Amino acid sequence: MTDARSGDRDLDIVLFGATGFTGRLTAEYLARHAPEGLRWALAGRNRDRLEEVRAHLVTLAPELGELELLHADVTDPTSLADVASRARVVITTVGPYLAYGEPLVAACADAGTDYVDLTGEPEFVDRMYLRHHQAAVRSGARLVHACGFDSIPHDLGAFWTVQQLPSDTPITLRGVVRSGGMASGGTIHSALEQFARARQMKQAYGARRRSEGKPADGRRSRPVSGKPHRDPVLGYWLLPLPTIDPIVVARSGAALPAYGPDFRYSHYAGTKTIRYAAGGALGVGALALAAQVAPVRKFVLSKVAQGQGPDEARRDKSWFTVDFVGEGGGRTVRTRVSGGDPGYTETSMMLAESALCLALDDNPPTAGQVTTAQAMGENLLARVQAGGLRFETL
Numbered sequence: 001m002t003d004a005r006s007g008d009r010d011l012d013i014v015l016f017g018a019t020g021f022t023g024r025l026t027a028e029y030l031a032r033h034a035p036e037g038l039r040w041a042l043a044g045r046n047r048d049r050l051e052e053v054r055a056h057l058v059t060l061a062p063e064l065g066e067l068e069l070l071h072a073d074v075t076d077p078t079s080l081a082d083v084a085s086r087a088r089v090v091i092t093t094v095g096p097y098l099a100y101g102e103p104l105v106a107a108c109a110d111a112g113t114d115y116v117d118l119t120g121e122p123e124f125v126d127r128m129y130l131r132h133h134q135a136a137v138r139s140g141a142r143l144v145h146a147c148g149f150d151s152i153p154h155d156l157g158a159f160w161t162v163q164q165l166p167s168d169t170p171i172t173l174r175g176v177v178r179s180g181g182m183a184s185g186g187t188i189h190s191a192l193e194q195f196a197r198a199r200q201m202k203q204a205y206g207a208r209r210r211s212e213g214k215p216a217d218g219r220r221s222r223p224v225s226g227k228p229h230r231d232p233v234l235g236y237w238l239l240p241l242p243t244i245d246p247i248v249v250a251r252s253g254a255a256l257p258a259y260g261p262d263f264r265y266s267h268y269a270g271t272k273t274i275r276y277a278a279g280g281a282l283g284v285g286a287l288a289l290a291a292q293v294a295p296v297r298k299f300v301l302s303k304v305a306q307g308q309g310p311d312e313a314r315r316d317k318s319w320f321t322v323d324f325v326g327e328g329g330g331r332t333v334r335t336r337v338s339g340g341d342p343g344y345t346e347t348s349m350m351l352a353e354s355a356l357c358l359a360l361d362d363n364p365p366t367a368g369q370v371t372t373a374q375a376m377g378e379n380l381l382a383r384v385q386a387g388g389l390r391f392e393t394l
Contacts, residue, residue, distance in 0.1 A: 009088045009113075012359045013040040016072050016083070016104065017093035019049040021309040022118065022148075025348035026093060027053055031060040033352070033387075035360070043072035043083050043090075074100045077107065084111040089355045092117045096193055098124040105132050105143060112139035114358045118351055120150035121194060122244045126204035129369045130211060137368040142375050146248055147354040148347035152372055153322045153389065154245040154267065155252055156381050157337040159373040160391050161324045162259050164333045170262035171328035174226070175249070176234055176270040177241065179320035179342050205247075214254075219261050221253030226266040233325050233334065236270035243267065252373035260328060270323070315341040339389045346389065353383040 015030065017023035030040060044050050050069045057064045072083045074094065084090060084107040094100050097119040108115040109132040119125060125145045136143050146152075154175050165171055194201060215221070223246035231238050246267035253259035310318075318341035326333045339346045354372060357363065361379040372380055385391060 009086060011039045011041050011068070011087045013038065013089045013091060013355050014043050014070060014072075014083055014087040015040065015091045015093075016043040017091075018042045018053050019044055019046060020093055022344060022348055022351075023093035024053060024056075025344055026091065026352050027057060028060060029348050029352040031057045031064055034356070038356075038359075041068035041070050041087075043070040045071065045073040047071070072104075074103050077103055080104050080107040081111065084108045084113040087113055089114040089116065089359045091351060091355045093351070095119065095121075097121050098127075098193065098197075102128065102131070106135075109133075109136040109139060109141050109143060112141050114142045114144070114355075116144045116147045116351060116354045116358065118148040118150070118347065119145050120148075120244045122247055123194065123197060123201040123204045125244065125247075125369070126201075126208040129208050130204070133368045140367045142358060142366055143369040144354060144358070144372060144375050145369070146244055147351050147372060149320070149342040149350070150243060151245040151248040152350045152354070152380075152384060153320070153337045153339070153342075155248050155371055155373045156384065157322050157324050157335065157391070158249045158265060159252060159256075159258075159377065160337075160381065161326045161333055161335045162253075162263070162328075164335070164393065165260070165326050165331060166329040167258050167260050169260055169329040170264075171260040171326060172264045172266075173249075173324060173326040174231075174238075174266040174268065175245070176231065176236060176238060176268045176323045176325075177320065178236070178270045178323075180318055217257070219254070219257070219259075219263070221250050221259055221263040222265075223247055223250040224264045224266045226268060231268075231270070231325075233332075234270060234323055236272060236323075238268035238270055241267050241269050248371055252371045255371065255374040256377075309344050310341075315345050318342065318345075320346070334394045336392045336394055337389060338392075349387040350384055350389075353387055354380060357383050 015023065015027055018027040027042065034040065042050050042053060047069060054067050054069065057067065070083055072079050080103050090108055090113055092104055097117060098121050101124055105115060105128050157175060158173055161173060162171055226240045228239050246265050249265045253263035320342040321336055321338040324335045357376045357380045363376050363379055366375050
């Protein structure tokens with residue numbers, strides 16, 4: 001363990017939210033894949049439910065019968081401070097993060113504890129930067145948001161691709177997502193809340209941009225909104241995706257010189273026919289419209305359960321691909337990231353491996369709010385490949 005703070009913490013990783021569906025999958029992954037000697041614990045507000053999760057984990061790894069259970073409640077800052085003070089890394093799956101996430105971010109930033117989550121909520125990430133980035137820089141904490149399908153395949157896929165292009169020339173990159181999986185209830189709840197808060201989200205984004213300024217070395221990196229069109233290289237119809245992913249990729253581009261002096265990234269969903277592209281556009285539009293009308297939004301949310309998900313058989317049939325086309329210095333590179341069920345199985349793997357990477361690996365020296373590529377780069381790339389994601393140059 002290379003982190004200088006390892007000697008003053010009695011736990012390497014604490015998982016907060018293990019009683020939820022994705023949190024339970026993350027606990028199962030750690031039970032199966034954590035290295036021998038890892039000191040980890042579960043945290044939550046309901047002791048009985050935590051004991052149920054621990055009993056299940058014992059069926060996977062009998063030695064976990066003594067796995068420590070900690071009290072943590074987002075309405076009790078003292079409990080969160082206690083957890084943060086004991087852990088080197090805290091994982092949280094407790095969302096929506098805009099509603100429940102900040103107290104734990106604050107506790108980790110103050111304690112110098114590394115933090116990872118699954119959020120895909122841009123407003124939350126921007127507000128956490130504005131309120132807690134400087135405290136984390138002072139304490140040495142690494143606050144790493146979006147450590148699941150939002151946004152590791154896109155962030156590390158871009159990281160993988162730009163390294164195959166010259167770094168002394170402008171680079172344009174587009175990522176095209178296709179999937180056959182079920183969106184989680186938490187993702188749908190977060191998406192509706194974000195659509196309903198478009199004005200607040202824009203304000204937070206602008207405030208953050210003014211606060212962080214431009215890269216000190218004069219480089220530029222930005223997400224570029226595309227338009228629906230047919231991709232001449234991939235052969236797919238493309239529909240711009242209003243997700244956090246292009247923002248995360250652009251922030252990695254601002255932080256890392258490998259992305260060149262002027263980096264631009266566009267993010268799309270890809271379909272084989274224009275009919276599916278049109279249907280997707282109508283679906284996103286309908287969701288955005290529903291979010292603007294409070295009674296309609298509440299009705300839709302009441303029909304979408306959180307904390308539940310598909311069974312293993314359904315997850316085993318799910319898949320995703322992210323195709324990248326990068327251009328720079330007269331060269332064109334095409335790559336692909338692919339894997340299984342994006343919303344649950346692969347997300348829990350990526351979240352767990354992010355925490356293990358922060359806890360155990362010799363990563364670049366960073367602090368404050370950082371992206372996965374910036375904080376862990378090659379180390380996390382190797383870990384998620386070992387976990388089953390495929391990174392290919394086509």
